[in-house]
Amino acid sequence: MTGPLSIRGTTALVGLLGDPVRHSLSPLMQNAALQAMGLDWAFLALPTPAPQLAVVLEALEAMQCRGLNVTIPHKQAVAALCQELSPLAKRLGAVNALVPLPGGGWHGTNTDVEGFCAPLRRQGTNWSGKQAVVLGCGGSARAVVAGLVELGFASIQLAGRRPAALEAFLQDCQSWAPQLEARPWDSSDGLAAALGQADLLVNTTPVGMASASDPAAAQACPLSEPELSCLRPETWVYDIIYTPRPTQLLQRAAARGCPGLDGLEMLVEQGAAALRLWSGRSDVPVEVMRQALIEALPSA
Template identity: 75%
Template sequence: MWLPNSARTTVNAEARIQGSTALVGVLGDPVRHSLSPVMHNAALEAMGLDWAYLALPAPTAELGTVIQALEAMGCRGLNVTIPHKQAVAPLCSELSPLAERLGAVNTLVPRQGGGWLGTNTDVEGFCAPLREVSWSSKRALVLGCGGSARAVVAGLVELGFAEIVLAGRRPEALEAFQADCRSWAPQLSTLSWDSGIAATLAQADLLVNTTPVGMASATDPAAAQACPLSDSELAALSAEAWVYDLIYTPRPTALLQRATAKGCRSLDGLRMLVEQGAASLRLWSGRSEVPVEVMHQAALRQL
């Protein structure tokens, strides 16, 4: 029997969800925009797992109740996104050494004895597209000092960067960031953005944007045209540098468009999203082989 595409999609989804289907998902607030369900459900189908991945809105005040209820329901695993990555850490029964060091959790794994293991796969996701190059003795400049910057700095340390400079506009936040990371990132220094970053840009082998500047916004059409660097700052950037923008909507961002025009190698955050999701799926399923390319193509189609 012929069915229109929309009907076929509905029938296929209903066929996959049964009484035995287990739950995995992502907690956030808001979370309806997340690409995680489409890429994870594509992977689950390819792996033959009787699981369904859902976006699960969780208001901050109810976060503890939500994760307790999901444990009681036999949930097989959870991702955690904005604004809960720090708040969920004390609600875990156990933290991985990496999550404890970062103070941030993006993945919950059910423990055999009850409760949740909190860990962080953002670092693995960030590093994945950079591993094809040796970064020993190289310099990195990171824009922004929010939650994502911690995972980025941890990834840069793991990749062997000799010098990491963190640029931000709030001196007190920069000071607190460096104090928190000093024991495991001795190569990290901070720089006030307002004092000028052109000289540091000129020496950077890798530039990473962790700020939201340039991200598409449903309420502000001009937001996607913004660039975190001014024209004079961009002029200082070496054409030999790599530029990594954690934003993936739009593709490419204004920063990556301008960097590519200079001849720079550019990366956006979609690969990081896919790779951190794949790392989570390995932890939940116990399988080392996860269809990363299936996840990537599903996310691209959704975008």
């Protein structure tokens, strides 16, 4: 970066819709990228209560907003407000990026899948035919499962603690993810066997995430020591949490010799993919975005 962000009368808006969004690091990385690209744009976190989502979208369209990211709790609801959806967004039922359409309204798509896959592709591993275990069955898990399907995984074991949510997830996704199987987390023997055979373990739960209101939260780990002991040293462990760095899961997995990835790379790559869509440019400075986050995030 060459200096502070300059806001002028010509500056266009891009931003993030969610509730809450005060904690978001997206403005840091996106504004660093915009400045490096020489774009006269500014990226803002825009707190948007659910009842006002439609009104906010209409107002931003009128303001000629150049693009939006969408986060919790709006990824599903915003899909119904889009004039068109990408095939991926339709399949997932979730939108995290909006692009203004020339004729008015918004095109909704999902860059979370690309963000999840990019770090795995960089490892130089052929993931086709491999086995994965995914912890959690919330909204993030859908993008993760879609990414695993795209990478060619032959087996995806989904472990969740809420039977009803696990069953609903399976019913929604199995048509496009036939290799997906649901596994109750309290079925310890079955989970242990799956962990022992996994080539990749992905944590999509918030367990282990640093919290200003609960400092001890960062000391938690989604897997118990007996469960961790099932992992082979060659099993990759991918925790989509990015604060602290590294999480307890990644620290304990590394002690067993397991290579790891954290959520910072997913955050950077999904943001870079969105910026390519908004700007129509391929020269998005991913390393600038990454460095802006690394400087802002605390280490464990």
